[in-house]
Amino acid sequence: MRVEMEEYKGYVLQIEDDAKLTTRVVRNVLNSITRLLQESEKKSPRNLMKLLEDSKGFIGVVEFDDERVLPLIPGEFQNSWSLVVVTLTAIVIALPSISNDCVKDLLFSISEGIYFVRHVEENLNPCEDLVKSRKASRRVGAEVDVYRTWLQIDLRKKARKGKRSKEILQWLGDEAAEHVKQYKNSNASLNHSFHKFIAAICMYRTSQTLLLHYNAQPSWPTDMDVFERVRSLIADIFLACFTNLSRVIKMKCHHDEIEKRQDSVRTAAQILGKSKAILNILQARQLPDIDMDSMAYIDKWRALSKNEILSEIDIERDGNRVDRITYPVIPHF
Structure with missing residues (x-):
């Protein structure tokens, strides 16, 4: 001692x-x-651990947004970890034919994961654009979690009408594009609807990326297959953030x-x-x-x-390159 x-x-x-x-x-x-x-x-996040243990790596962090999706507006838009996760969460809720237990388990996992994501963003993502993206994720995330709506759109509406996952993804993309269009026409870049604009860009690109991926397949997958892919994307993004x-x-x-x-x-x-x-x-x-x-x-x-x-990398460090995650030595106050 x-x-x-x-x-x-x-x-x-x-x-x-x-x-x-x-x-x-x-x-x-x-x-x-x-x-x-x-x-x-x-207080270890048990639900989150089940999600992360199913992840095979980090590949989802490069697959959630395909560069082949044409931008709705010129210029670059910066994603935040939390906004991407919130967007994928909204898609999960909107998917049809998924049991309530599967959805609830994933939502519990996401809630536990967002706790750690917030700490990463607040300490390591200080730039103004990412602060705005983070604020958008908080507003939209609260709406998704409490009301099961995204920008006041009922996420279960299409599922209740018997629509397939393909139609739902297209619907979400169309709604997102409409929000972006309305914002551009308002000429109010600093008004209260800016968070909707940011969230809509993220939703458009994410939903269109999923459509692009599955449209390239010989046949459209089952709704459960789509759910599992979105679940996998979330797990991989969490791991990369962590x-x-x-x-x-x-x-x-x-x-x-x-x-x-x-x-x-x-x-x-x-x-x-x-x-x-x-x-x-x-x-x-x-x-x-x-x-x-x-x-x-x-x-x-x-x-x-x-x-x-x-690809695997060498275990030896090369400059600032990181090979393995190590526990931090925790100093005491």
Whole structure:
């Protein structure tokens, strides 16, 4: 215990830089964090783990948006992790002939996964466009979760009328395109409907990508096959996003403001406790050749080729390249 306390004294919250804490205080602090970690581990996201364990890798992060889908407007649009997941969630709810139990299980998994996604985005995606995308995902996500609607459109409407998944995907794409058209004609780039515009672009591209994929098949798949593909995309996107959790945890353990450091480190301990099983899955995965900063952005992942996602990389590090996920050493406040 004495060796452990000496190791972590440098991380302990100090009132002044030169302040020295007694062995008793350090022991109490370490015990407090240990209890918090243990309590958080008991809250491991069980539904999310079932989803992630079915994932074979990260391929979904390059397959949810096909570059062959023509843009509705010129210029680039930045995706956020959460908005893509919320969009895929809306599609899941809209699909016909899927049992309520299957849908509920997936929605529970997504809810648990979004908790970690939020931490990644809030700490590693500070640019203005992604902040706007994140706000859009919160607004739309709340609507999808509570009312089962997307931009005030009843997601179960077509399913109740006996429509097939192909017709539903086309319908969602058409509705999204109409929202984009209305926004462009309003000439109000900063009005309250901007979040709808962002969400509509994401829905259009995602639904059209699924249509493009299945239209290339010899025959249209069953509704359950479509559900399983969307489920797989969500799992892979979650896993790619979660490769940033170690970095988030470390950042929270080194907060610059002393007044906020204690709460920040406690949050880090909670994230670590809840995500320990997730990190175990990631430790067995090898990553594509992508630098640490780019890992934080879904569009950086999407820019990779499928071969880069599928190919194994050397275990030795090459510059900033990351090969395996490692547990962070958690400093104590």
